[in-house]
Amino acid sequence: MNPQPGGANLNYDSERAKKARLAHHIAHKDLYWLLMIAGTVVFGVGVAIVLAWQVPFGWLLAGFAGPFWAIGAWSRSLRDIPPSPGAHGIDDVLDADILGVLPERCTPQALATIVMHLPGGRFFGARYGLGTEFLESMSSKQESDTARVWQEAEHLRGELAAPNINAAMVTAALIRIVPNVDQYLAPYRIDQDDIAAGAAWYLHQQQVFAEARHRSHDGGIGRDWAFGYTPLLERFGFNLSQHITYRGLLQHDLPSRAQLAQQITHLLVQGGRRNVALVGGLGSGKTSVVHALAKKLLEAEPDVPRELHYRQVIALDPSTLIANAKGRGELEELVQHLCYEALSAKNIILFFDDAQLFFEEGNGAVNLSNVLLPILEGGALQIVFAMDEQRWTRIVQANPALSQHMNKVMVMPTDETETMLIMQNQLLSYEHQQKVLYTYQAVEATYRLSSRYLSEQVMPGRALKLLEAAANCAEQGLVTYRSVEQAIEQTQGVKVGTADTAVERETLLNLEQLIHERMINQTRAVQVVSDALRRARAGVRNAQRPIGTFLFLGPTGVGKTELAKSVAAVFFGGEDHIVRIDLNEYSNEDDVRRLIADASTDQHSLTAQIARNPFSVVLLDEIEKAHPNVLNVLLQLLDEGILRDINNREVSFRDAVVIATSNAGADRIREHIEAGEELEHFEKQFTDELINAGEFRPEFLNRFDEIVLFRPLKPEELVQVIDIILKGVNKNLQAQKVSVAVDEDAKRLLVDAGYDPRLGARPMRRIVQRVVENIVANQMLSQQVMPGSQIHITAQDVQAMLNRQ
Amino acid sequence: METFSVGLLAGTLFAPFRQISAGQVHVGVDAQMRAFGDRLFSRVFGAFIRTLFILIGLFAAFLMGLVGAVQLIMWPLLPFLPVVGLVLALMGWTPL
Numbered sequence: 001m002n003p004q005p006g007g008a009n010l011n012y013d014s015e016r017a018k019k020a021r022l023a024h025h026i027a028h029k030d031l032y033w034l035l036m037i038a039g040t041v042v043f044g045v046g047v048a049i050v051l052a053w054q055v056p057f058g059w060l061l062a063g064f065a066g067p068f069w070a071i072g073a074w075s076r077s078l079r080d081i082p083p084s085p086g087a088h089g090i091d092d093v094l095d096a097d098i099l100g101v102l103p104e105r106c107t108p109q110a111l112a113t114i115v116m117h118l119p120g121g122r123f124f125g126a127r128y129g130l131g132t133e134f135l136e137s138m139s140s141k142q143e144s145d146t147a148r149v150w151q152e153a154e155h156l157r158g159e160l161a162a163p164n165i166n167a168a169m170v171t172a173a174l175i176r177i178v179p180n181v182d183q184y185l186a187p188y189r190i191d192q193d194d195i196a197a198g199a200a201w202y203l204h205q206q207q208v209f210a211e212a213r214h215r216s217h218d219g220g221i222g223r224d225w226a227f228g229y230t231p232l233l234e235r236f237g238f239n240l241s242q243h244i245t246y247r248g249l250l251q252h253d254l255p256s257r258a259q260l261a262q263q264i265t266h267l268l269v270q271g272g273r274r275n276v277a278l279v280g281g282l283g284s285g286k287t288s289v290v291h292a293l294a295k296k297l298l299e300a301e302p303d304v305p306r307e308l309h310y311r312q313v314i315a316l317d318p319s320t321l322i323a324n325a326k327g328r329g330e331l332e333e334l335v336q337h338l339c340y341e342a343l344s345a346k347n348i349i350l351f352f353d354d355a356q357l358f359f360e361e362g363n364g365a366v367n368l369s370n371v372l373l374p375i376l377e378g379g380a381l382q383i384v385f386a387m388d389e390q391r392w393t394r395i396v397q398a399n400p401a402l403s404q405h406m407n408k409v410m411v412m413p414t415d416e417t418e419t420m421l422i423m424q425n426q427l428l429s430y431e432h433q434q435k436v437l438y439t440y441q442a443v444e445a446t447y448r449l450s451s452r453y454l455s456e457q458v459m460p461g462r463a464l465k466l467l468e469a470a471a472n473c474a475e476q477g478l479v480t481y482r483s484v485e486q487a488i489e490q491t492q493g494v495k496v497g498t499a500d501t502a503v504e505r506e507t508l509l510n511l512e513q514l515i516h517e518r519m520i521n522q523t524r525a526v527q528v529v530s531d532a533l534r535r536a537r538a539g540v541r542n543a544q545r546p547i548g549t550f551l552f553l554g555p556t557g558v559g560k561t562e563l564a565k566s567v568a569a570v571f572f573g574g575e576d577h578i579v580r581i582d583l584n585e586y587s588n589e590d591d592v593r594r595l596i597a598d599a600s601t602d603q604h605s606l607t608a609q610i611a612r613n614p615f616s617v618v619l620l621d622e623i624e625k626a627h628p629n630v631l632n633v634l635l636q637l638l639d640e641g642i643l644r645d646i647n648n649r650e651v652s653f654r655d656a657v658v659i660a661t662s663n664a665g666a667d668r669i670r671e672h673i674e675a676g677e678e679l680e681h682f683e684k685q686f687t688d689e690l691i692n693a694g695e696f697r698p699e700f701l702n703r704f705d706e707i708v709l710f711r712p713l714k715p716e717e718l719v720q721v722i723d724i725i726l727k728g729v730n731k732n733l734q735a736q737k738v739s740v741a742v743d744e745d746a747k748r749l750l751v752d753a754g755y756d757p758r759l760g761a762r763p764m765r766r767i768v769q770r771v772v773e774n775i776v777a778n779q780m781l782s783q784q785v786m787p788g789s790q791i792h793i794t795a796q797d798v799q800a801m802l803n804r805q
Numbered sequence: 806m807e808t809f810s811v812g813l814l815a816g817t818l819f820a821p822f823r824q825i826s827a828g829q830v831h832v833g834v835d836a837q838m839r840a841f842g843d844r845l846f847s848r849v850f851g852a853f854i855r856t857l858f859i860l861i862g863l864f865a866a867f868l869m870g871l872v873g874a875v876q877l878i879m880w881p882l883l884p885f886l887p888v889v890g891l892v893l894a895l896m897g898w899t900p901l
Contacts, residue, residue, distance in 0.1 A: 046890070056897045063890020070883035220810030222858050225851065226817035228824030310813075344824060 008151040010090040012104050016081065017091045023078035024100030032076045039068030083164045090150045093157065095120075095166045108139040108149050112174050120167025123202045127440045128195075129188055135171065138178045148177045156196060160203055168202035189441050189481060198440055201424055208428060218245050218298060219310040228345035230314070232337055236321060237314040240294040240351065253292065254418050257285070260409065261293045262303060267407045268349065268382045269305045275376055275383040277355070279392045280411030283461015285422070286386040289411055290315070290351050293384070297349075311382075313349045314342070318357035322366055332371045343381045355385035359395045359402065369399055376405040390647055413458035419447055422460040423467055434471045438479040442470060445481040453492050455611055455651055494615035494655050495537070507570065508534050515566045519559050520720045520761070524679060525552065525708040529563065532657070532705060533571050546641045549658040549703065551623070553686075554710025555666035557760025561619065564659045568617040571657070579609040579656075580619045583626035592629050596645045607645040614652055620660040624695055631700055638703035660704070664695040670712050670757070679709045713760050718751045719744075721761045725768045733776070737787035740776055745795040753802055771801045809862025814855040822851030
């Protein structure tokens with residue numbers, strides 16, 4: 001029913017208002033039964049008196065049943081008071097359960113108390129966490145403000161195309177008219193639009209319940225008498241129509257799905273090809289479309305062609321059929337029998353889910369094209385196939401005849417509005433099964449986070465998957481936005497919430513210190529990276545880009561890679577959170593394909609690794625050696641935080657720190673440093689030099705948040721590097737309960753022996769290995785050290801070992 | 806009417822019952838004659854069952870209509886039932 005234009009005035013004495021007040025007193029379910037039973041008893045006793053004892057007075061008693069029955073029937077009729085036709089005022093469209101309890105003079109605050117005791121108001125309490133106290137404390141005590149509430153409620157009714165104003169709309173109106181309401185709503189992570197969305201959700205829920213209560217037309221007891229028995233299909237198939245008849249389908253038709261179901265009904269009755277191939281991405285809702293089709297046919301809607309009325313949709317699961325037919329040729333025979341039975345029955349539409357398993361050979365798949373093609377060519381049997389989009393492309397490339405004999409219908413991913421409706425539909429049964437309640441904030445976060453992190457499916461499948469996972473993180477039966485964040489963090493290994501534990505905050509505030517435990521100097525590089533990470537976890541970064549993008553420039557062995565590893569360890573929780581790509585292996589034009597390969601073909605491609613572990617450091621080593629086409633691909637990554645893989649699937653880099661390293665211009669940096677210049681002073685000049693020398697294009701360099709120069713390490717800094725390496729050696733020796741201590745002059749000797757200005761700290765690890773580790777190994781093997789003791793290495797020991805080598 | 810599928814049954818009155826023996830036979834005159842007989846029986850049996858249920862459906866619909874009509878007439882009279890009882894009591898009429 002379309003809403004009628006109504007005014008914002010409420011006539012307390014209108015007929016409908018009086019009727020609603022009366023209904024409030026007498027329209028109780030219990031009262032109805034009490035009156036009807038009492039009337040029947042009075043009538044029965046009266047008639048018994050007349051018949052058993054021949055006393056005519058019994059007629060009078062029996063007659064008194066009339067008023068009982070009349071009042072009872074009247075009270076029942078008052079239970080549902082529809083809106084007045086041609087509504088003129090609020091009293092014409094306001095729900096009777098509000099109208100019936102409304103005092104003549106009502107303030108918004110009194111109205112808040114009334115609605116919060118009704119299901120529509122309680123809906124806001126449960127779904128948004130906005131309790132009675134919140135609403136009452138915000139609502140005005142001025143009677144004159146009530147008109148604005150009605151005005152807003154009427155406005156909402158118009159927006160939602162609702163026939164009446166329910167308690168949810170009044171609650172939403174009460175909230176929305178509060179001045180600066182967004183600041184009160186902000187702590188709940190919602191705004192005015194979310195409140196309006198809540199009223200829409202409640203209305204949607206009411207509509208679904210109303211549809212479910214409405215008895216569906218199923219054709220009656222003789223519906224199938226003109227159609228054949230289907231014992232084989234009953235054994236191997238799943239009758240969707242029967243399932244819907246007995247269990248119902250708790251969903252309100254969505255515009256896009258209804259349109260698809262309508263399109264399919266036309267294709268199934270047209271001459272020639274009477275089949276449909278539903279093609280869409282994983283999770284796009286192909287099966288739901290077939291459910292909607294089955295429901296539409298069962299209800300014999302007027303727009304359904306007559307020959308499709310009450311057709312039974314039977315789903316056949318290819319993997320079950322394949323598992324049941326083990327012998328050679330058995331599967332072909334089984335499928336032929338099933339199709340023949342469906343054809344003979346004359347009222348069956350077959351539905352092959354995951355139909356790609358029947359059109360190609362492979363793991364768990366058997367190519368039955370030779371069986372199915374003649375059936376499709378014949379066009380007598382109505383069949384619906386559901387196929388993954390990419391598999392469809394592959395199958396029709398291999399077998400072009402298939403596309404000629406099938407009507408392809410694309411099932412596109414749903415948009416935000418429809419996905420929210422689908423989730424709301426799903427929650428009706430899901431909350432009941434799981435004994436949980438989802439808040440609005442949780443549903444909204446589900447959409448937002450699933451669209452960002454679950455790339456293997458499309459909408460609405462990815463949202464439903466997360467919705468389901470979030471139930472496992474419910475606290476006291478309540479699924480909140482935090483439960484959804486936890487579900488994502490657990491399943492995807494990403495951190496999506498802001499830093500909320502004292503330990504994490506402490507880590508972030510002391511990032512530089514923690515990184516310097518593993519790195520010597522490079523203060524500026526450490527600082528810019530730390531700043532970017534703090535911005536990310538405080539939630540103030542641009543969420544449409546990677547957490548940070550850095551280009552590290554400098555000679556070998558100065559800590560570029562080490563800084564990347566430190567970030568992975570300190571910020572992402574382990575050095576394994578690093579995706580390292582050596583771009584010198586991507587110097588050819590064709591290497592782009594390898595970089596963005598699908599996980600099924602190459603698990604080590606950049607896109608595959610990030611899809612698996614989006615919360616990582618992406619280390620692009622030796623970027624200057626990559627082919628220009630590879631750099632072009634990386635431009636989008638740096639700009640939007642998105643890369644499309646070879647199958648055109650989006651892979652998000654928005655939770656990654658991207659670090660590119662290059663040795664380009666290393667000699668120039670050394671020259672500047674040796675000339676006594678500070679890094680900060682020649683950064684700009686150095687970048688210009690790189691562009692002028694043709695090492696990098698300016699548009700590429702501009703994509704990075706920071707270009708950080710690393711300076712060569714001095715010998716005294718290399719002593720500190722030796723200390724860090726020795727820490728590692730001691731860590732390894734912990735298992736043997738032995739430790740090693742090296743004198744300061746011995747360390748200096750090690751640095752002198754390994755120092756090479758071109759290689760930086762790189763030779764230090766080698767020299768420690770050759771000298772210190774060899775000394776330790778010799779002493780342990782000769783049993784000079786026992787568990788619990790310390791090996792003390794002096795300059796003489798080092799010199800002796802060096803001389804020996 | 807819908808519960809007893811009256812419309813659907815009338816539309817398929819002479820269709821073979823549950824498609825039993827409804828298939829075509831293309832071998833031998835004898836077999837074809839036998840198949841024709843079987844199909845004819847299936848159709849006649851189907852027509853009989855359907856007619857029966859159509860009649861039951863129509864009767865049920867008639868009864869429902871009757872009950873509805875009685876309710877419609879009785880509804881405005883219910884408040885006056887005590888008066889009717891009083892009149893009957895004063896008349897002293899008993900059915901036995």
